[in-house]
Amino acid sequence: MIYKKIVSPVLDRLDSETWHIKAREALHLAEMMPGGLKLVEQFAYKRKRFSHPKLHINVAGVEFDNPLLAGAGWDKEGRAVRGIWQLGAAGGEFGGVLAHPQYGNPKPRQFVAAPGVVINRLGFNSGGMSKVSTNLRKYFESGIPVGINVSENKEVVQSEIPEDHARACVQVVYKTYHIASWFTLGLSSPNTPKMRRLQGKQWLECIVASCLRATGTMGRRKPLFIKIAPDLSWEELDEVIEVACGYGVGIVASNTTINTDIKGKYGFADEAGGLSGDDPDFRAMSVMQIAYIYRKTGGSISIMGAGGVKDTPTALEKIKAGALPLQIVSAIRGEGPTVFGRINRGLVEYMDREGVSSIQEIVGVDAAKYAT
Secondary structure (H helix, E strand, O other), rough: OOOHHHHHHHOOOOOOOHHEEEEEEEHHHHHOOOOHHHHHHOOHHHHOOOOOOOHHHEOEEEEEEEOEOOOOOOOOOOOOOOHHHHOOOOOEEEEEOHHHOOOOOOOOOOEEEEOOHHHHHHHOOOOOOHHHHHHHHHHHHHHHHHHEEEEOOOHHHOOOOOHHHHHHHHHHHHHHHHHEEEEEEEOOOOOOOOHHHHHHHHHHHHHHHHHHHHHHHHOOOOOEEEEEEOOOEEEEEEEHHHHHHHHEEEEOOOOOOOHHHHOOOOOOOOOOEEEEEOHHHHHHHHHHHHHHHHHOOOOOOEEEEOOOOOOHHHHHHHHOOOOOOEEEOOHHHHOOOHEEEEEEEHHHHHHHHHHOHHHHHHHHHHHHOOOO
């Protein structure tokens, strides 16, 4: 494959964050040019965006034409929705979106640890909710599903008052309600001190209840998900599941890991930041969480899968554990712009071989295999 043999090794020598921004802006520029999206499609798998009836899904009332999304972090500013859709994604989750602009942590703050493996300590660099809302507004009538990853400015994260966190998240919900197909609470980043504690029940209940009330006052209640860290203990995960089931919301499993054994394989054990991408141990953490949630809930809540999806086998692994749709970020760089089309075609080929009529038929079929 030309991308992995020639292009990717060159990109790996460049500053990872700079490359990421340039790739997003290239898609944005293509959206602005006459015929630009057709040009983008030439970089999709087999030079054509792929869709198939067997891939169509409905999750929490949101329709997707395939089960693959660009995950939160790929496009923090919401500038290239059509571009990433043209490459084969069904839509995307954008952000984290904060109430106010924030620079994030000092640079350098994103690194390629190995081919397909990324360490980041970005710290929620964001243009703020007004900017993101303005950027996304032009896609309102596109029909492309848009998720908003809701989070908090670092000053708010330090507060010991649950209502402060709820107010910060509700601000973002109100500002982006009309352009959002769903919301995800992005409270599991390891790169802002004290943030991961917000996955605890006492904090989470207040934030979830407030965000749900906010969507209700704006009109139709929209789906809400909680994004979790892969490093949670089973007891901590049980608390998240209790909140999710109690309020009828979903879970995204999972964010980046700070596991020092996994990071240590790449010489980053003592470095700040979370690891994501093509590491088998990281991928297994996410799959185990997904299967655990699916078993504990009997598949009664929606689970989005994230963490190490790079090809059809890794996608099937997460789907069979209990997750749908799936979010992809690191593999857009690690595998290249054809990643969505290659996986989707592979899923259809698998279903044709196995006599499966819809991708939703196989969600959770292997969950029991991962019993802890």
